[in-house]
Amino acid sequence: PYNGPSAAEILQKRKQFLSPSMFYFYNNTPLNVVDGKMQYLYDDTGRRYLDAFGGIATVCCGHCHPDVVKAIVNQTNRLQHCTILYLNPAIADFAEALASKLPGDLKVVFFTNSGTEANELAMMIARLYTGCHDIISLRNAYHGNAAGTMGATAQSNWKFNIVQSGVHHALNPDPYRGVFGSDGKMYAKDVEELITYGTSGHVAGFLSESIQGVGGIIELAPDYLPAVYSSIKKAGGLCIADEVQCGFARTGSHFWGFESQGVVPDIVTMAKGIGNGIPLGAVVTTPEIAEVLTRRSYFNTFGGNPVCTAAGHAVLKVIEKENLQENAHVVGSYLKERLNSLKDKHEIIGDVRGRGLMLGVELVTDRQLKTPAKVETLHVMDQMKEMGVLIGKGGFFGNVFRITPPLCFTKEDADFLVDVMDYTMSKM
Numbered sequence: 001p002y003n004g005p006s007a008a009e010i011l012q013k014r015k016q017f018l019s020p021s022m023f024y025f026y027n028n029t030p031l032n033v034v035d036g037k038m039q040y041l042y043d044d045t046g047r048r049y050l051d052a053f054g055g056i057a058t059v060c061c062g063h064c065h066p067d068v069v070k071a072i073v074n075q076t077n078r079l080q081h082c083t084i085l086y087l088n089p090a091i092a093d094f095a096e097a098l099a100s101k102l103p104g105d106l107k108v109v110f111f112t113n114s115g116t117e118a119n120e121l122a123m124m125i126a127r128l129y130t131g132c133h134d135i136i137s138l139r140n141a142y143h144g145n146a147a148g149t150m151g152a153t154a155q156s157n158w159k160f161n162i163v164q165s166g167v168h169h170a171l172n173p174d175p176y177r178g179v180f181g182s183d184g185k186m187y188a189k190d191v192e193e194l195i196t197y198g199t200s201g202h203v204a205g206f207l208s209e210s211i212q213g214v215g216g217i218i219e220l221a222p223d224y225l226p227a228v229y230s231s232i233k234k235a236g237g238l239c240i241a242d243e244v245q246c247g248f249a250r251t252g253s254h255f256w257g258f259e260s261q262g263v264v265p266d267i268v269t270m271a272k273g274i275g276n277g278i279p280l281g282a283v284v285t286t287p288e289i290a291e292v293l294t295r296r297s298y299f300n301t302f303g304g305n306p307v308c309t310a311a312g313h314a315v316l317k318v319i320e321k322e323n324l325q326e327n328a329h330v331v332g333s334y335l336k337e338r339l340n341s342l343k344d345k346h347e348i349i350g351d352v353r354g355r356g357l358m359l360g361v362e363l364v365t366d367r368q369l370k371t372p373a374k375v376e377t378l379h380v381m382d383q384m385k386e387m388g389v390l391i392g393k394g395g396f397f398g399n400v401f402r403i404t405p406p407l408c409f410t411k412e413d414a415d416f417l418v419d420v421m422d423y424t425m426s427k428m
């Protein structure tokens with residue numbers, strides 16, 4: 001049993017001692033989460049919640065997965081140190097295992113502590129390699145919140161009003177709200193135009209997710225990435241895939257999100273779930289491109305330290321041992337189908353989208369006008385929490401449910417989630 005401070009006491013301390021920028025869900029009745037086990041979270045009263053969101057932010061293979069916990073504890077008992085100065089087997093073993101999951105010549109890994117750091121590094125590598133500064137990213141993207149990545153992020157609510165030069169934002173190939181619907185090739189022309197009219201004709205690179213996460217689970221229109229990658233290559237740039245949310249088996253059909261568009265990037269970045277809750281990020285690129293960092297000394301004190309890489313390696317093994325990619329495909333397809341039936345029943349659901357266990361449900365008050373149903377989204381989310389189901393929220397207007405559970409999510413969990421959503425919407 002839990003006998004720590006109450007939610008009210010924690011809130012009081014946060015008010016006094018923590019940055020006021022830190023936000024949390026369920027503002028009226030915030031959850032004090034104290035335990036986790038696989039797809040479940042437990043609050044301070046011992047009440048269990050089905051976690052249909054934490055898969056991305058924290059755990060890909062389940063809260064406190066025993067294999068991952070064991071790997072972390074064993075390594076912590078043996079040695080925790082920084083990444084530089086000495087050799088250690090953990091980092092080399094994980095790098096080898098990770099590289100084996102990537103296509104083509106993507107075989108060189110650099111570890112970081114977060115997704116922001118990974119994207120900062122990827123952008124710098126692209127700039128160094130090409131000798132160009134201009135980077136193109138997509139409107140509505142989220143890539144991090146440090147100087148460079150905040151520039152690449154393209155939603156005003158995540159951007160501070162300081163100079164962030166060198167990033168151009170292309171039309172978002174958003175099949176639901178975008179001007180060209182699902183015609184990926186039409187959106188790709190905007191990248192051509194940005195290169196022609198906004199740069200010298202040469203660029204450092206192109207950075208994008210293949211399913212936007214924070215942006216509201218937006219799967220890039222089909223045929224978009226192949227066309228854009230080809231334009232970027234012609235302009236001498238490198239193609240960077242941000243797999244922080246859509247990578248690591250989540251989309252079910254593929255291990256990496258970019259594979260669903262049939263492209264091979266020059267640089268891949270990842271973070272979040274890959275350490276199952278342990279801070280870990282990575283940049284993977286080719287030996288030739290990786291060479292640029294040797295022009296100066298470049299290091300990251302803790303990125304890829306023994307404990308974090310032991311965790312990451314354990315996660316990869318669990319994904320394989322428990323067939324989690326297959327599970328994401330089977331359970332995700334089933335869940336999407338059920339959510340689509342819910343759309344037939346409830347007018348408020350404007351769109352159901354995504355792949356595997358990365359699904360989005362967009363709520364609108366008018367299907368024709370696609371008016372964001374912001375208040376209703378919050379209400380349904382609150383009510384679902386009261387019934388024991390935690391889902392996420394995103395999209396520029398905050399009207400998209402993000403369903404990204406740990407990959408061990410079952411069909412029964414999917415049924416429970418949909419039944420609870422159905423009940424809540426019926427009562428509205």
Ligand code: PMP
Binds near residue numbers: 115116143242244272
């Ligand atoms: N890229 C994507 C796609 C993300 O969703 C995020 C985090 N929301 C980041 C990068 C940044 O990761 P971090 O918060 O670990 O810096």
